[in-house]
Amino acid sequence: MEKVFPSAEHGFCLRHIQENMKKQWKGKDLSDQLWECGRATTVNHFNRAMDELKKINAEAHAWVSKIPANTWAKSHFSGRAHTDCLLNNLCEVFNSKLDEGRDKTIITCLEYIREYLMKRLCVVQKEIDKCEGLLTPTATTLFEKIKTDASKYVATYNGAGKYQVASTWQYQYVVSHVDMLFCAIWEKIENGENAPHVDEWVYPCYRLSTWKAMYLNKTDPLNGRKMWPKSDCPFTLLPPKHKTQYINMCRLGDLRRREGGGVDEPNSQAGRLSRKYLAVTCSKCHNKGHNSRTVKGQGGSGEVGGG
Known part of the structure; x- marks a missing residue:
């Protein structure tokens, strides 16, 4: 991302930061x-909150401190993004809409996305046509709550x-009207200033006008593939070579791949391989099929001993 x-x-x-932290420190x-x-x-509020985090777990505090605060804390956001x-809910919502087309071939997947966008633009346009006022419905709801909270503050002009x-x-706090704090704006209006x-x-x-402009352009429909013009590209794009992997259906689901490349049993203990499917050799008679605890009068040659 930094290069592109x-x-x-x-x-x-x-x-996701929380989930990664919980792998080492829970609570x-x-x-x-x-x-x-x-x-x-x-x-200041961020620093105090981080101090409280350090009191709870100093190691977790040190781990979180290595993550640049401007990538996850509101107090350090630049404000360029309004x-x-x-959370990354925007990406999650987009990904969820592509589930049905994700496993398709590239052309089919792109066609699925195009048709989804074509229908989505129409659905949103119907909602836009119902709206009135200066702001979008969601912005209006949030703005009314901000107004209610701002009414509890007192602004004194210098x-x-x-x-x-x-x-x-x-x-x-010390603010200016450039900061667009609402109680300061109201105070400016009450003082008879031009605002x-x-x-x-x-x-x-x-604003509603911006929302309308965003959905002004629509996605055009396309003819079927049989109606598509032939490409003038002199190269033929071939699919990648496909290698069929051997799958043992009898063992499918019973094995998992370890980081070292070996195969490990699901029920094997850490650092030890499972002895399942291995023949047991008796340490007394050296015959297979039993161990020394269950041997009954068997000799090294397999003869039955006398009573």
Whole structure:
């Protein structure tokens, strides 16, 4: 990703980080504290959350600290991407839609994706046609909650473009109207200053007009393969050589491949191979089929001893 898109920001899924951490250090308190670190919106809150994580498990704290914070913690996001999602749900949803076409040949898979997009664009367009207002329905819902939370804060103007914003929970921050904090915008409007409606301060990517523009272009239908024009490409693309692998159906499902390349039994202990299917040799009579604990008067030559 860094080579192909050197200017793009790369983020990790916090859920996957949690699962990797649980392989070495388990505990609900540890997992919950990791999410507290990821959800922290300021660097100070993040540092305090990391200190609490260290108190719970110092080794886990050292392991998490090696992961760049700007790839998984909200407090360190640059803001270029106008989302603070900590999961890779977008990729998971896309992958789930390709399940039916994933095992097909490349042309069939691409045709499946094209037809899915063609139908998906129509479904979303119907929802867009029902919407009204400046923002998308999801953005409107989130924005109303933000307005409710902002009403609990008090903004004090210093006369030079800066505000002291405080809450009843003893939180206090210094912001400016450029930061587009809603309680500061309301204070600016109440002071009679020229300021647009609060909805217009929302990033354009959350506006209904942007949503409409995204789905303005549609995917064209195609004729069947028999109607496709022949390619002028002088090369013939051949499929890769296929090698049929031998599969022992009698043992299928009973064996697993080890990292070293050998075959190990599922019930074998760590560091030891299973003795299943191996003939047992008696240490007393040297005959096969029994051991020294079950030998009954058998000699080395296989003769029966006298009473």
